Amino acid sequence: MTAAARPSKPAVVGEAAPPSPKAGAERAPPVLKFEQVGFSYDGRAIMRDVSFSVGPGEILALLGPSGCGKTTILNMVAGFLRPTEGVAVVDGREIVGPGPDRGVVFQAAALFDWMTVAENIAFSLRCAGAGKARRREVAEEMAALVGLSGFEDAFPYQLSGGMRQRVGLARVLAAGPKVMLMDEPFSALDVQTRETLQEEVLRIRDRTGCTILFVTHSIDEAAFLGDRIFLLNDLQSGAYDVYDVALPAPRPNPENRLHPSFLRLRETIYRRMRH
Numbered sequence: 089m090t091a092a093a094r095p096s097k098p099a100v101v102g103e104a105a106p107p108s109p110k111a112g113a114e115r116a117p118p119v120l121k122f123e124q125v126g127f128s129y130d131g132r133a134i135m136r137d138v139s140f141s142v143g144p145g146e147i148l149a150l151l152g153p154s155g156c157g158k159t160t161i162l163n164m165v166a167g168f169l170r171p172t173e174g175v176a177v178v179d180g181r182e183i184v185g186p187g188p189d190r191g192v193v194f195q196a197a198a199l200f201d202w203m204t205v206a207e208n209i210a211f212s213l214r215c216a217g218a219g220k221a222r223r224r225e226v227a228e229e230m231a232a233l234v235g236l237s238g239f240e241d242a243f244p245y246q247l248s249g250g251m252r253q254r255v256g257l258a259r260v261l262a263a264g265p266k267v268m269l270m271d272e273p274f275s276a277l278d279v280q281t282r283e284t285l286q287e288e289v290l291r292i293r294d295r296t297g298c299t300i301l302f303v304t305h306s307i308d309e310a311a312f313l314g315d316r317i318f319l320l321n322d323l324q325s326g327a328y329d330v331y332d333v334a335l336p337a338p339r340p341n342p343e344n345r346l347h348p349s350f351l352r353l354r355e356t357i358y359r360r361m362r363h
């Protein structure tokens with residue numbers, strides 16, 4: 089583990105940070121880039137001068153206290169909000185609205201209760217006009233990817249909270265996004281389910297190569313899941329830190345929660361947040 093903290097000033101991601109497992113990804117052209125982004129709600133500035141980039145297949149955890157601007161950043165990447173200053177870029181193009189290259193997983197899965205798991209998962213394909221056989225094929229593939237094989241014909245009311253979130257994840261993955269935006273997707277779940285799903289996200293990233301922006305309040309979640317952590321201290325004054333997570337591969341390993349690097353990084357961030 090290495091913390092590349094830059095106290096209370098804007099940081100350039102990757103700069104002066106020791107190699108991380110995704111160092112190669114950082115050298116590749118970024119999938120996602122913020123350049124001196126600022127945002128105001130009705131004239132009230134809530135962030136300024138935010139710059140970062142995320143490489144292909146990288147997981148960037150956005151960590152910070154309530155109200156610091158995590159969801160606003162996510163919404164700008166999703167294209168639901170436009171920066172009031174600077175520019176947000178995905179795949180080299182300025183983000184001007186939502187697009188199929190970005191998928192959002194919300195805190196509550198918001199499934200269609202009258203549809204089966206397979207129909208929920210393949211919903212975007214149905215909207216795109218895909219035939220029944222193709223929809224079933226993708227639904228089965230995605231169900232397997234999120235560990236739901238055998239539940240394709242179940243209805244949402246027959247599933248646990250964790251399973252519903254898996255369906256939500258599979259539904260987003262079925263649309264084949266390049267970037268997955270996850271807004272505290274596991275915060276309503278019990279600790280064990282949450283930890284299992286964190287491991288699942290790492291596995292999904294390894295299998296799909298998806299780039300992930302993961303919003304969380306939890307230091308543990310950020311340190312276990314992220315390749316880097318973007319700690320939002322005070323975005324109104326443009327203050328944030330970036331930490332490299334250097335945990336051993338394979339990353340989806342529960343033992344990493346006991347790794348000295350994990351414990352040190354957790355302590356560093358905890359102290360920083362308290363300070």
Ligand SMILES: Nc1ncnc2c1ncn2[C@@H]1O[C@H](COP(=O)(O)OP(=O)(O)OP(=O)(O)O)[C@@H](O)[C@H]1O
Pocket residue numbers: 129130134152153154155156157158159160161305
């Ligand atoms: N639609 C809105 N209109 C006006 N102000 C807003 C709106 N949405 C968010 N804000 C304000 O912007 C700031 C950042 O909000 P945001 O939801 O991005 O924070 P957050 O870090 O995601 O918080 P939380 O962890 O509680 O979800 C807060 O001060 C919030 O009150």
